[in-house]
Amino acid sequence: MSATAAVRPHVTEDGRELGEVLMDLRNITLRFGGVTAIKDVSFNIQQGEIRAIIGPNGAGKTSMLNVINGFYHPQEGSITFRGETRSRMRPHDAARQGISRTFQNVALFQGMTTLDNIMAGRALKMRRNFLWQMLRYGPALEEEIEHRRKVEEVIDFLEIEHIRKTPVGRLPYGLQKRVELGRALAAEPALLLLDEPMAGMNVEEKEDMSRFILDVNEQLGTTIALIEHDMGVVMDLADRVVVLDYGRKIADGKPDEVQSDQAVIDAYLGVPH
Amino acid sequence: MIYREAGQFKTSYRQDSAIFPILQDRIAIIFYLFVAFIVIPLFGSDFFLNSMMIPFLIFALAAIGLNVLTGYTGQISLGTGAFMGVGAYSCYKLTTFFPETNIVLLILLSGFFAAGIGMIFGLPSLRIKGFYLVVTTLAAQFFLEWAFIRVGWLYNYNDSGAIEVPQREAFGLIVTGPAATPSVRYLMVLSIVVLVTWVVSNLIHGRIGRSWMMIRDMDIAAELIGVRPLHAKLSAFAVSSYVAGVAGAMMVFFWLGAAEVESFDVNHSFLILFMVIIGGLGSLVGSFLGAAFIWMLPIVIRAVPRVLGLDINAATVEHLNFMILGALIIFFLIIEPHGLARLWSVVKQKLRVWPFPY
Numbered sequence: 204m205s206a207t208a209a210v211r212p213h214v215t216e217d218g219r220e221l222g223e224v225l226m227d228l229r230n231i232t233l234r235f236g237g238v239t240a241i242k243d244v245s246f247n248i249q250q251g252e253i254r255a256i257i258g259p260n261g262a263g264k265t266s267m268l269n270v271i272n273g274f275y276h277p278q279e280g281s282i283t284f285r286g287e288t289r290s291r292m293r294p295h296d297a298a299r300q301g302i303s304r305t306f307q308n309v310a311l312f313q314g315m316t317t318l319d320n321i322m323a324g325r326a327l328k329m330r331r332n333f334l335w336q337m338l339r340y341g342p343a344l345e346e347e348i349e350h351r352r353k354v355e356e357v358i359d360f361l362e363i364e365h366i367r368k369t370p371v372g373r374l375p376y377g378l379q380k381r382v383e384l385g386r387a388l389a390a391e392p393a394l395l396l397l398d399e400p401m402a403g404m405n406v407e408e409k410e411d412m413s414r415f416i417l418d419v420n421e422q423l424g425t426t427i428a429l430i431e432h433d434m435g436v437v438m439d440l441a442d443r444v445v446v447l448d449y450g451r452k453i454a455d456g457k458p459d460e461v462q463s464d465q466a467v468i469d470a471y472l473g474v475p476h
Numbered sequence: 477m478i479y480r481e482a483g484q485f486k487t488s489y490r491q492d493s494a495i496f497p498i499l500q501d502r503i504a505i506i507f508y509l510f511v512a513f514i515v516i517p518l519f520g521s522d523f524f525l526n527s528m529m530i531p532f533l534i535f536a537l538a539a540i541g542l543n544v545l546t547g548y549t550g551q552i553s554l555g556t557g558a559f560m561g562v563g564a565y566s567c568y569k570l571t572t573f574f575p576e577t578n579i580v581l582l583i584l585l586s587g588f589f590a591a592g593i594g595m596i597f598g599l600p601s602l603r604i605k606g607f608y609l610v611v612t613t614l615a616a617q618f619f620l621e622w623a624f625i626r627v628g629w630l631y632n633y634n635d636s637g638a639i640e641v642p643q644r645e646a647f648g649l650i651v652t653g654p655a656a657t658p659s660v661r662y663l664m665v666l667s668i669v670v671l672v673t674w675v676v677s678n679l680i681h682g683r684i685g686r687s688w689m690m691i692r693d694m695d696i697a698a699e700l701i702g703v704r705p706l707h708a709k710l711s712a713f714a715v716s717s718y719v720a721g722v723a724g725a726m727m728v729f730f731w732l733g734a735a736e737v738e739s740f741d742v743n744h745s746f747l748i749l750f751m752v753i754i755g756g757l758g759s760l761v762g763s764f765l766g767a768a769f770i771w772m773l774p775i776v777i778r779a780v781p782r783v784l785g786l787d788i789n790a791a792t793v794e795h796l797n798f799m800i801l802g803a804l805i806i807f808f809l810i811i812e813p814h815g816l817a818r819l820w821s822v823v824k825q826k827l828r829v830w831p832f833p834y
Contacts, residue, residue, distance in 0.1 A: 274700065312693035312697070355489070
């Protein structure tokens, strides 16, 4: 098995162009005390693709995502994003570089409305200083309105106009997930990380969410890395899949290749002793 | 009935993002301001102005200060009393050094000293949360109380250990000291409260207020979105302490006339915290409602037997006062744990659709 699946700019069957390597992770090892959560994992994410990270429970998928956006600091290995190898970084630095994400358990700002939550996603784009903010006049107000326009585009895109002014705490779970996607999109990320975007959803909601993920990828051209347990979804959405098990990478490649990989089947179904 | 929005179409995001998007609310605000600025000073008795309105406004402002920190940023503080004291003592020192400078300007400046001290005592909030943060703000409270007693320089080494407000003129009027009339002092307090409330409201509705609420609701997600906890938390401590400091300076200069350390003790911190909780965490209206509830209601209850001509002795009235107030606090917190402000917005929502249930 090669270290990473073939990476060449190419055009997929549905006509999308996949470009250069956007993020390259090399020999990542992450330990918590004596526990090794991720051991010597290397893979990359190409510009414009949907990259899935799968694996059984406790395989280190979420840890991997936390490494990517700077929440955990791996003890070994290097991460190169947009040609820049990063040293220790804080999560807000990752956000500044264009990585945004959603969470496995919805992490919305419960006390704020849908609109404010998505406006929050644009926190980094807003520049007006404290003095203008105090007056809420002139440049500060112009900026606020300008960003409101962008936020409304996201709201349109995700079809959540009707819940614009509703505090998110009152929304059903499926819609909360969608608002969270909106908040991540509002930052106009170069790389979007989705941690189990379909966990706990019914079939209809899953179909909706899949459609939004594909739309984001195709219309906005956003590169997406996602973790998901629903294999049907992963096989349909992903361009390439990396499989982790007990913190090690056991397979990497196109969905159909991964599906028939013996190591993957063993990891999911177990091996007779 | 009162709230009919029919025909009020918002055609731009500017209109929709306005702080008072509904016409009736704008009219109501203008009406309240008219009453506060014109009617009350003209017709209010000295007792009403001095014992009810001035302290009510000052405590409402202090509650707004604490609400920025606790209601909007989610950092509980028991140091409000001390931060008010920092404002008061700095204003006293400023007016000692610059007796000719306009006292209103000095009051607004003294808030910056409180903001500075508040930021220093806000530093622990970067590492600790919840009850543990409460303890560190309590440390601020006790340390500052100690300083107000022990650092003689703060009260110009006078024998009483108290700060006494000198007579100062501004805008051609005597505004502080025993010679200042209640209505002048009331108007000064009201103007400053309106100005500071307006500024805080602007901050809350913009980027900075959102970053505070992000930290409050989910600090990890806020950081992953790009909010720096350092900036958000310390700016909240600074704004909160600034507002508390201005309130403290006004409390001494426009209300008490003289103060010593007891005016800024931990009881005042608790008093302001109760106002915020009963009024509604994360609501500016709530700060006013809470201050009115805690400060004005006892005075009203005390006045009831006198007005009705009942012959009840003062001690009994005082006991009844505690019982009624306590019962009311429990009652309001049971029917609406989110405070009077939430109750207020529920009533407004009902009025929009009345007489239909929804």
